[in-house]
Amino acid sequence: MSEQNTLAHLQTVTESLESGATMQIRYLLNGALPAQDVARLLESSPPKERKLLWELIDDKNEGEVLQYLSEDIGAQFMKDMNTEQLVAVSEHFESDDLADLLQHLPETVVTEVLASMSTQDRMRVEALLSYPEDSAGGLMNTDTITIRPNITVDIVFRYLRRHTELPDMTDNLLVVSRSDRLLGILPLTKLLVADTDETIRDIMETDCTIIDANTPVNEVAQLFEKMDLVSAPVIDSESKKLLGRITIDDVVDVIRDEAEHSMLSMAGLDDDEDTFSPIFKTTKRRAVWLGINLVTAFIASYVIGLFQNTLDQVVALAILMPIVASMGGIAGSQVLTLVIRGIALNQIGATNTRWLLNRELIVGLINGILWATVIAALTALWFDNLMIAYIIAGAIIINLLFAATTGTLLPILLKKLGIDPALAGSVILTTVTDVVGFLSFLGLATIFLL
Amino acid sequence: MSEQNTLAHLQTVTESLESGATMQIRYLLNGALPAQDVARLLESSPPKERKLLWELIDDKNEGEVLQYLSEDIGAQFMKDMNTEQLVAVSEHFESDDLADLLQHLPETVVTEVLASMSTQDRMRVEALLSYPEDSAGGLMNTDTITIRPNITVDIVFRYLRRHTELPDMTDNLLVVSRSDRLLGILPLTKLLVADTDETIRDIMETDCTIIDANTPVNEVAQLFEKMDLVSAPVIDSESKKLLGRITIDDVVDVIRDEAEHSMLSMAGLDDDEDTFSPIFKTTKRRAVWLGINLVTAFIASYVIGLFQNTLDQVVALAILMPIVASMGGIAGSQVLTLVIRGIALNQIGATNTRWLLNRELIVGLINGILWATVIAALTALWFDNLMIAYIIAGAIIINLLFAATTGTLLPILLKKLGIDPALAGSVILTTVTDVVGFLSFLGLATIFLL
Structure with missing residues (x-):
């Protein structure tokens, strides 16, 4: 119930912003809503509105709201504060949250903020800063009894x-x-x-x-x-x-x-991706991912290009070839997703990898035969050509077996190499299923049709 | 540290199973390891080993382990128990967990188990059973002070x-x-x-x-x-x-x-998908998803088939067309993933949808122009044909704009229709980016090349 309120509040605030009724917004932001809800409201607002709303929050309430904001967004606001303001808001923070936020600020500012704190508090925060943010030391608080x-x-x-x-x-x-x-x-x-x-x-x-x-x-x-x-x-x-x-x-x-x-990561997005990031930031991040995938796409095209002569003679192949690549991609993604989750949950080790690969190969084979039959039947009806039907069936089965193998072993291998399987896995998998798909389909066609 | 132990224990247990040294396993499962670790061990084992290990756990320890097992796996073991055993293990459960597990069992068994409980306990569990599992009432415990x-x-x-x-x-x-x-x-x-x-x-x-x-x-x-x-x-x-x-x-x-x-869901997997599900169960689930995606693939092929004549004359089109579809699919998936997360976090409502769509269209346009230029240059070099380069550039921009629109609005629309955007979103999105990709590329080619 309280959640729907965030969107309802957002509606109110947006309307008030448009009509210039800032009094009402000020009232909502400075006391009428709990600080947690104000933080949610900021997180659900596009950049310009977010900045406007932030300016309407009284200085004395900023610290309270900041402590509930996601780290990325909070750090943005803190970058615009002077040291005095930073010192004032830092009093609202638990030592671990403060340490996390300080890591986003320039070192000179951090030194000044630390210098302004009581010796005891400073020592606590400094102790936390000495541990990496992603270790227990970086996550802990010092408020023990x-x-x-x-x-x-x-x-x-x-x-x-x-x-x-x-x-x-x-x-x-x-x-x-x-x-x-x-x-x-x-x-x-x-x-x-x-x-x-x-x-x-x-x-x-x-x-x-x-x-x-x-x-x-x-x-x-x-x-x-x-x-x-x-x-x-x-x-x-x-x-x-x-x-x-x-x-x-x-x-x-x-x-x-x-x-x-x-x-x-599987979609190539950053962990701290903010739903309402400004255009420039978003464009840059997305461009990189599209560029990486373009390499994959050109590799696939290169493989198709090898069979230019075959395609020139049998146009039906060009029409059908995306089916082979797509089925392999879908089957591979399923295995990949399951194994990535298994690795994250620490369920997959040397002893059960072999069983997993066996299962996936059998599942891939059964589903390969099943859908190869369906696709072959449809192809035979569509193009009235039995040989093409046999060829696509063979290619589907080959691609599904490669998809099962790659989907299972690739993330385990990447993990061993210290590469994040969620980030690199889907790109590499797609390359494999595209290349194997086009290669097997057009290759078989070149052998048996020409 | 304790996590690595699960995989280490698994190693020990697997080796002991292979050499038939059940004494050592019995010792590990019945007291040497905490019940939580035994539960993890079972969850990380393939079905046959899992069943063997379960049989090596003494009756009196089963309840303790069951309470830490994931619901799906726990329910499987409970289905094989008689009422007396069920009553014995049920004493280990908190009332909410017991209520969840009972929902997996046949009604006659549930009645018998409930009848065996003390009046107070029975009333508690019955109260919980009267609420849906996914409501606060189904999640609560009755152990208040x-x-x-x-x-x-x-x-x-x-x-x-x-x-x-x-x-x-x-x-x-x-x-x-x-x-x-x-x-x-x-x-x-x-x-x-x-x-x-x-x-x-x-x-x-x-x-x-x-x-x-x-x-x-x-x-x-x-x-x-x-x-x-x-x-x-x-x-x-x-x-x-x-x-x-x-x-x-x-x-x-x-x-x-x-x-x-x-x-x-985005990979078409069930929520309670067990990493080590047996072959038959896995095959059935995967087959359905592949079948759904096959429809998408055939729709794409149908669109390509409309341009059979064009492809017959310019084989370069067949080589390049997967690039257009793939870039659209990648760009669309990024938007889709971001919006699906935003919806799950309750950040997206009527007031910010328009801003989001605007941003995605601008991001799509900028990235479209950027990568269209790169792809056009590479195409011109590869096929020594400026017109095809212009055509693929145009198609890329069109497809990226459609990808942005679909990625943003589709999940919001699905959510409004009560359909899970994570489940249906990626299939529909791929259909759109494939169809628009092939249609725009081959369509433009038909107009300008023939």
Whole structure:
């Protein structure tokens, strides 16, 4: 329900913008709507409107909205701020989000922002900046609540009551030694049912998920999914000291990004592709992808060109040849998509690749024979020529078998070479199915028809 | 790190299976590995191995593993169980997961399993079964901890201490009236810092996210993402009574499914496509998609066939025509993918469609002119024929403009018609770019060359 409101608000705002009724928009943007909804509104607006709306947000509300904006869009607005404004908005951020955003700004600005912060906050952000953005260290927050193992539950309660509030998503207290090494966790659900005179050491959990700061974020996400975690402590890989914790809200972003990554990459789109990117940015990105695919297309044309003489004699071949290439492309894409997902979910390894390839070859063969028969029958009816029907049937079966092999092995090979299978896979696959399709169809025709 | 272990375990298990060393596998499956890892292992195994491994799991451990298996695979194993076994394993499930699994079983079995449960549990599961699986009601759990508004913090602490444990992911206590209407929530993080003599009514939050049982799950997911929730109460839409709560672990599954849905659908794959589905199931699903695409391919061939006479006279056209279709298909897919994601994220509505179409037309025009020039130059060099170069340039520009229009408007139209744009979009788009590509190229050639 709240989602439909974003589009409804957008309608209102657009109409008000057109009629120049900025008062009403100001009212909506500065308090009437929650900051999360304002962020959604900005993300759903074309560039010019987006900038106008941003200017209508009062300075004091900008930080609140920024923290909910997608990183890419937020960074754009921050680039236009002076250091003073940046310092003001940075107070609204959790340390991990701030660290992510700072990475988009020029180094001199970052230094100034850091210099303006309290020593404690600065040290936190600097610690986060020292880890890559796509590692557990870059994803973590430093807002942990730590306790010692030798105190009683009653003392923990009294200690907590001294806080005015606990950080959001606090589901565990972290039990640490005097030298800050993590000894275990104490879930709040366990603390609340414990006898007040029990000692923390006796009720804490030591068999818990602990994350090394260097763990890649996609592995962190898989751990959270597998273990149903709300938060998990992060430690330094060498000293084993507690550094911070990762919370599920940040992991959810990773999961969405990761799941979208394959789909966007397969279409040659950037991960941080903004639906409402301005024309120039969009054109540049798309042009590159079209250029890459043009190479593929010319390779296919070159193969066809080899059979110029054959085509000159039997025009039916020119009419039918796209069918062979297209069926191979479709069948190959299905396998490719399935294997890319399997790799992302970490399901595919040395032991099951062979089974997978076998299955795909059998599936390709059965579907090849089935659809080759259908296509041959239709071809025979259309062109009244049995030989062409046999030839297209053979070419379809050959192409579907190549499609199965390429679709299965190509992404596994690319992954091993450190190349993103989602990005490079579909281009290479199409080249293979086009080339094999035209080569087998026109090649068989040259042998049997001329 | 734990993820690589799944593949490592798989290696061990596969080798042991081959050498017949079932003792070691039994040991791994029944206690040495956590149930989550055993579930991953089963999901990453081909059907025959999967069945063998399942048989090596002791009856008493089956329920534990089942709760972590993906619904589709879990249901397959449950179909082979007798009622007694089903009753035994059902004790391991949270009520929402059990309700989901029961929907895969025959009605007579479901009745028997329900009859075997305690009245309270049965009522819970029956309540869940009365909501569609893809609504908040189908996603919720009934394990809420409720308190009354007029008691003090101290009494809450004493009440909680009477439990032996609190449900996982309990981050809020739910404050309800005598008639079970939800009045507000009390976050544990707030309870723990409150004075013991404060009254719940004074510290509870009333401005919290409450979910109607009929809300579709994708909207629930968007609410959780937007508001950074760990759990949220679910109420009946009419009586406003508290029914249960939704927790983030279940929402994470929804988010992953939803994000994967577009990618899988665009390749014509089912959402619950199991990477290691058996041959027959896979063949059937793939065959349908190939058949649908064959219609597209024949439509394209039919269009080419209209120009048989032209092709007969200028064979260069047959060599070049796949380039026109392919560039259109690639450009169109990019727009389509972007718009499908925008629709899924609820960013695209009546107010910004026009802007989006404008941008895509301009981007298409610029890229059309750019690549048409390149292709024309290459064509002129290759075939030493300026007229064909002009013709292919014109056709490329026309096809890229059609691709932009179709890619933008088609998914929006399909969505309005209640058809899944991810599923139907790519097939229709390809038909359009093929037909327009061949029609414009061969049509222009017929006019200007003959």
